[in-house]
Amino acid sequence: DSGVTQTPKHLITATGQRVTLRCSPRSGDLSVYWYQQSLDQGLQFLIQYYNGEERAKGNILERFSAQQFPDLHSELNLSSLELGDSALYFCASSPPQGGNEQYFGPGTRLTVT
Protein backbone atom coordinates (compact mmCIF):
# COMPACT_ATOMS: atom_id res chain seq x y z
CA ASP A 1 0.00 0.00 0.00
CA SER A 2 1.61 3.25 -1.19
CA GLY A 3 -0.46 5.48 1.09
CA VAL A 4 -2.03 7.28 -1.87
CA THR A 5 -5.77 6.72 -2.14
CA GLN A 6 -7.96 7.11 -5.18
CA THR A 7 -11.70 6.87 -5.56
CA PRO A 8 -13.60 5.42 -7.21
CA LYS A 9 -11.74 2.28 -8.25
CA HIS A 10 -13.94 1.75 -11.30
CA LEU A 11 -16.19 4.11 -13.20
CA ILE A 12 -18.43 3.32 -16.15
CA THR A 13 -20.16 6.19 -17.89
CA ALA A 14 -21.52 7.24 -21.24
CA THR A 15 -20.10 9.51 -23.91
CA GLY A 16 -20.77 13.18 -23.29
CA GLN A 17 -20.88 12.80 -19.53
CA ARG A 18 -18.70 14.39 -16.88
CA VAL A 19 -16.89 12.58 -14.06
CA THR A 20 -14.70 13.52 -11.11
CA LEU A 21 -11.80 11.40 -9.92
CA ARG A 22 -10.49 11.96 -6.43
CA CYS A 23 -7.03 11.49 -4.95
CA SER A 24 -5.60 11.84 -1.46
CA PRO A 25 -1.80 12.00 -1.32
CA ARG A 26 0.38 10.35 1.30
CA SER A 27 0.46 12.11 4.62
CA GLY A 28 2.95 14.99 4.41
CA ASP A 29 3.28 14.98 0.62
CA LEU A 30 2.52 18.33 -0.99
CA SER A 31 2.80 17.36 -4.66
CA VAL A 32 0.10 15.52 -6.57
CA TYR A 33 0.52 14.26 -10.11
CA TRP A 34 -2.08 12.87 -12.48
CA TYR A 35 -1.21 10.32 -15.16
CA GLN A 36 -3.30 8.58 -17.80
CA GLN A 37 -2.56 5.05 -18.95
CA SER A 38 -4.27 3.96 -22.16
CA LEU A 39 -3.56 1.21 -24.64
CA ASP A 40 -2.69 3.54 -27.49
CA GLN A 41 -0.90 6.36 -25.62
CA GLY A 42 0.80 4.42 -22.84
CA LEU A 43 1.49 6.23 -19.56
CA GLN A 44 1.27 9.99 -19.94
CA PHE A 45 1.71 12.81 -17.47
CA LEU A 46 -1.30 15.09 -17.30
CA ILE A 47 -0.77 17.70 -14.61
CA GLN A 48 1.01 18.42 -11.32
CA TYR A 49 -0.06 20.44 -8.31
CA TYR A 50 2.13 21.54 -5.45
CA ASN A 51 0.49 22.79 -2.27
CA GLY A 52 -2.59 23.97 -4.13
CA GLU A 53 -0.83 25.58 -7.07
CA GLU A 54 -0.52 24.18 -10.58
CA ARG A 55 3.16 23.37 -11.10
CA ALA A 56 3.42 21.61 -14.45
CA LYS A 57 1.13 20.67 -17.29
CA GLY A 58 1.51 17.81 -19.74
CA ASN A 59 -0.73 16.41 -22.44
CA ILE A 60 -3.95 17.33 -20.70
CA LEU A 61 -6.97 17.97 -22.89
CA GLU A 62 -8.95 21.19 -22.52
CA ARG A 63 -11.96 19.04 -21.55
CA PHE A 64 -9.99 17.93 -18.49
CA SER A 65 -9.24 20.06 -15.46
CA ALA A 66 -7.83 19.49 -12.02
CA GLN A 67 -7.40 21.23 -8.72
CA GLN A 68 -5.77 20.65 -5.36
CA PHE A 69 -7.66 21.68 -2.27
CA PRO A 70 -6.35 23.17 1.01
CA ASP A 71 -6.40 19.71 2.62
CA LEU A 72 -4.14 18.64 -0.29
CA HIS A 73 -6.53 16.19 -1.85
CA SER A 74 -6.92 16.60 -5.59
CA GLU A 75 -9.69 16.10 -8.08
CA LEU A 76 -9.45 15.46 -11.81
CA ASN A 77 -12.54 16.49 -13.74
CA LEU A 78 -13.18 14.95 -17.13
CA SER A 79 -16.02 16.38 -19.22
CA SER A 80 -17.64 15.74 -22.60
CA LEU A 81 -16.27 12.24 -22.35
CA GLU A 82 -15.32 10.34 -25.48
CA LEU A 83 -14.69 6.65 -26.04
CA GLY A 84 -10.97 7.40 -26.28
CA ASP A 85 -10.93 8.73 -22.73
CA SER A 86 -11.32 5.18 -21.44
CA ALA A 87 -8.13 4.57 -19.48
CA LEU A 88 -6.57 3.96 -16.11
CA TYR A 89 -6.03 7.26 -14.32
CA PHE A 90 -3.31 7.35 -11.70
CA CYS A 91 -2.59 9.86 -9.04
CA ALA A 92 0.88 10.00 -7.50
CA SER A 93 2.41 12.03 -4.71
CA SER A 94 5.95 12.90 -3.72
CA PRO A 95 7.63 14.23 -0.56
CA PRO A 96 7.94 18.01 -0.08
CA GLN A 97 11.74 18.05 -0.04
CA GLY A 98 11.82 16.92 -3.67
CA GLY A 99 12.29 13.30 -2.78
CA ASN A 100 13.06 10.97 -5.61
CA GLU A 101 10.12 8.65 -5.34
CA GLN A 102 6.69 9.22 -6.75
CA TYR A 103 4.22 6.96 -5.01
CA PHE A 104 1.27 5.92 -7.12
CA GLY A 105 -2.26 5.27 -6.01
CA PRO A 106 -4.18 2.18 -7.15
CA GLY A 107 -5.74 4.06 -10.06
CA THR A 108 -9.26 4.68 -11.28
CA ARG A 109 -10.33 2.62 -14.27
CA LEU A 110 -12.64 4.72 -16.42
CA THR A 111 -14.75 3.06 -19.09
CA VAL A 112 -16.68 5.29 -21.46
CA THR A 113 -19.42 3.48 -23.40
Place this chain on the structure above:
Amino acid sequence: AQKITQTQPGMFVQEKEAVTLDCTYDTSDPSYGLFWYKQPSSGEMIFLIYQGSYDQQNATEGRYSLNFQKARKSANLVISASQLGDSAMYFCAMREGGGGNKLTFGTGTQLKVEL
Protein backbone atom coordinates in the same frame (compact mmCIF):
# COMPACT_ATOMS: atom_id res chain seq x y z
CA ALA B 1 12.14 11.49 -30.46
CA GLN B 2 11.40 8.97 -27.75
CA LYS B 3 12.83 10.08 -24.46
CA ILE B 4 12.64 6.62 -22.92
CA THR B 5 13.02 3.51 -25.04
CA GLN B 6 12.30 0.00 -23.90
CA THR B 7 12.98 -2.30 -26.82
CA GLN B 8 11.80 -5.56 -25.26
CA PRO B 9 8.01 -5.83 -25.38
CA GLY B 10 8.17 -9.24 -23.69
CA MET B 11 10.73 -11.32 -21.82
CA PHE B 12 10.73 -14.80 -20.35
CA VAL B 13 12.98 -15.96 -17.53
CA GLN B 14 13.20 -19.15 -15.51
CA GLU B 15 12.61 -19.02 -11.80
CA LYS B 16 15.78 -18.32 -9.79
CA GLU B 17 17.59 -16.94 -12.83
CA ALA B 18 18.65 -13.31 -13.26
CA VAL B 19 17.09 -11.13 -15.94
CA THR B 20 18.01 -7.75 -17.42
CA LEU B 21 15.37 -5.37 -18.71
CA ASP B 22 16.73 -2.75 -21.08
CA CYS B 23 16.10 0.97 -20.97
CA THR B 24 17.76 3.76 -22.92
CA TYR B 25 17.00 7.42 -22.50
CA ASP B 26 17.55 10.69 -24.27
CA THR B 27 18.07 14.01 -22.56
CA SER B 28 20.32 17.02 -22.83
CA ASP B 29 19.68 17.97 -19.21
CA PRO B 30 22.72 17.22 -17.00
CA SER B 31 20.46 16.67 -13.99
CA TYR B 32 17.93 13.88 -14.30
CA GLY B 33 16.64 10.84 -12.50
CA LEU B 34 15.77 7.39 -13.72
CA PHE B 35 13.11 5.18 -12.20
CA TRP B 36 11.79 1.68 -12.56
CA TYR B 37 8.23 0.75 -11.71
CA LYS B 38 6.49 -2.62 -11.64
CA GLN B 39 2.87 -3.00 -12.69
CA PRO B 40 1.34 -6.39 -11.83
CA SER B 41 -1.85 -7.55 -13.52
CA SER B 42 -3.83 -5.96 -10.69
CA GLY B 43 -2.82 -2.58 -12.13
CA GLU B 44 -1.05 -0.71 -9.36
CA MET B 45 2.30 0.98 -10.03
CA ILE B 46 4.99 -0.09 -7.58
CA PHE B 47 8.17 1.96 -7.24
CA LEU B 48 11.26 -0.28 -7.43
CA ILE B 49 14.44 1.74 -7.74
CA TYR B 50 15.87 5.18 -8.48
CA GLN B 51 19.16 6.38 -10.00
CA GLY B 52 20.23 10.02 -10.09
CA SER B 53 22.39 11.29 -12.91
CA TYR B 54 25.09 12.39 -10.47
CA ASP B 55 25.07 9.21 -8.42
CA GLN B 56 28.46 7.55 -8.56
CA GLN B 57 27.27 4.11 -7.57
CA ASN B 58 24.68 1.97 -9.28
CA ALA B 59 21.47 1.83 -7.25
CA THR B 60 20.46 -1.40 -5.56
CA GLU B 61 17.31 -2.36 -3.67
CA GLY B 62 17.19 -5.95 -2.53
CA ARG B 63 17.01 -8.15 -5.62
CA TYR B 64 16.82 -5.13 -7.91
CA SER B 65 19.83 -3.30 -9.24
CA LEU B 66 20.17 -0.63 -11.85
CA ASN B 67 23.01 -0.93 -14.35
CA PHE B 68 23.59 2.75 -15.09
CA GLN B 69 25.85 3.50 -18.06
CA LYS B 70 25.76 7.25 -18.44
CA ALA B 71 27.85 7.50 -21.61
CA ARG B 72 25.57 5.01 -23.32
CA LYS B 73 22.46 6.62 -21.80
CA SER B 74 21.23 3.31 -20.56
CA ALA B 75 19.64 2.35 -17.25
CA ASN B 76 18.94 -1.36 -17.33
CA LEU B 77 17.11 -3.08 -14.50
CA VAL B 78 18.60 -6.33 -13.25
CA ILE B 79 16.40 -8.66 -11.24
CA SER B 80 18.33 -11.41 -9.51
CA ALA B 81 16.90 -14.77 -8.43
CA SER B 82 13.60 -14.26 -10.26
CA GLN B 83 10.42 -15.34 -8.51
CA LEU B 84 7.00 -16.17 -9.92
CA GLY B 85 5.70 -13.00 -8.29
CA ASP B 86 8.04 -10.94 -10.46
CA SER B 87 5.80 -11.61 -13.47
CA ALA B 88 4.51 -8.16 -14.36
CA MET B 89 4.93 -5.20 -16.66
CA TYR B 90 8.02 -3.13 -15.93
CA PHE B 91 8.30 0.54 -16.82
CA CYS B 92 11.39 2.70 -17.03
CA ALA B 93 10.81 6.41 -16.44
CA MET B 94 12.83 9.62 -16.40
CA ARG B 95 12.54 12.88 -14.54
CA GLU B 96 14.43 15.77 -16.11
CA GLY B 97 15.78 18.56 -13.96
CA GLY B 98 14.20 21.36 -15.96
CA GLY B 99 10.83 19.72 -16.38
CA GLY B 100 9.53 19.80 -12.86
CA ASN B 101 9.08 16.42 -11.31
CA LYS B 102 6.92 14.88 -13.99
CA LEU B 103 7.89 11.41 -15.15
CA THR B 104 8.19 10.36 -18.78
CA PHE B 105 7.60 6.65 -19.18
CA GLY B 106 8.73 4.05 -21.67
CA THR B 107 6.35 1.59 -23.26
CA GLY B 108 7.15 -1.16 -20.80
CA THR B 109 8.44 -4.73 -20.85
CA GLN B 110 6.16 -7.62 -19.95
CA LEU B 111 8.17 -10.11 -17.89
CA LYS B 112 7.00 -13.68 -17.42
CA VAL B 113 8.77 -15.89 -14.89
CA GLU B 114 8.46 -19.59 -15.64
CA LEU B 115 9.02 -22.66 -13.47
